[in-house]
Amino acid sequence: MPPRKAPTVRQRRLGAELRRMRERAGLSLAQASGLLGTERSSMSNIESGRHGISGERVRAWATSYGCSEPALVDALVAMTEERSGGWWDEYRDSLGSAALDLAELEHHAVGFRALQIMHFPGLLQTEEYARAVFRQAMPPLGPVILRRRLSHRMRRRDVLDRPQPPTCTYLIHEAALLMQFGGRSVARSQLEHVLNEAERDSITVRVVLFSAGGFPHAGGSTLYISGSVPQLDTVHVDTPTGSAFLDSETQLGNYRSVLDRIEETALTPERSRDFIRKVAQQL
Template structure:
């Protein structure tokens, strides 16, 4: 089978974890290839995500590298066993790869925690609100591009309605609630939708009020996706230049600490809902 020309973020992550496992064992690529009776090039292509790997092969690597963490190995084997392409693949080649990576990340997450400063979280946006947000894109989107982006964003919301949805905690700054994207009617509809969504069993919405003052995130939308084991967690940052995924231990620790701090500054869920509805009525 020829190597993948464009592995997904999840496929690259699996390969990167196999590389980390090898490096923790103190082995270089040549030593690992000899230990596993494999070609060194295959080791390299597997670690880059360009070659697929079976769950059985993941366990073979783990035994060869003497990895003692059974839960971690089981989680990697589960990743390797995934064969079904997600709905987001329908958009490959028509939307930026980061959009597909985000949908895939959300789909596989056990829990999600995000911080938004200027926008309502994407998973909780109404179509009218999202349309207005996309209308601010520079350069301006064509009608076809706009429809694709709207379709993708609305389909992302489906994870909230699954039989086994991830629990989602949304930390939203008060500024995002008061920004009137689309004018009074669209903003009121969005805030009412947000308040209703906050009553879902799998959704927690908390607001960081203006009175909280300074906080350790400066305008960057941040998503923390929890995996089956914490070593496989991922941070996604939504920057002006596209989506960035981080998975180094130091990044995971730092962003957990940042979100913990922001959550400490936020209101309780009931207070958040009351504030959302109060702002909706006052617009």
């Protein structure tokens, strides 16, 4: 079977976790290849996500590496059993890989923690608000791509309606509440929609006020995506130059600390809802 031309973030992550497992065992690629009776090139392709691997082989490799984390091994085995593709594949002809990878990560996530400075979180956006945000894209989006991006964003919201939805904590800066994308009517509807969504047991919304002062990572938005086990968490960072997916132990620890510090300064969920109502009433 030829190597995958463009493995997804989750396919690369499975390989990366196997590489980390090997490295924690103190084995080079050549040593592991001899131990497992697998060609070095084949192992390299698996660790890069360019080749798949069976769940049986994952368990065999984990045993050979002396891995003592059964929950992680079970989660990796489950990843090998995922069928390629999902609803997001319908958009492969028109959207970049980052948008598709984000939808796939959200589909498999058990929880989110998000920091939003200037926009409301994507999963909490109304269609009219999202359209107004996309119309500010640079370079400007053509009508066909605009419709496709809007449709994709609305489909992403379906994860919130699952029988067992992900547990979400959204830290939204006051600036996002005051930015009137699409005008007063659209902004008011967006605020009311967030208040309705915040009534879900699975969703917590907390507002970070201007008066809270500065805080880490104030210049961008962050989505911390919780995997089925903590070792499979991923951070999605959206910047004007593109998206990045971060998953090293140090990166995850740093972003957890950032979000912890910001939560310490945010209003409680109850006071946050009161503040959002106040802003909506003033529009």
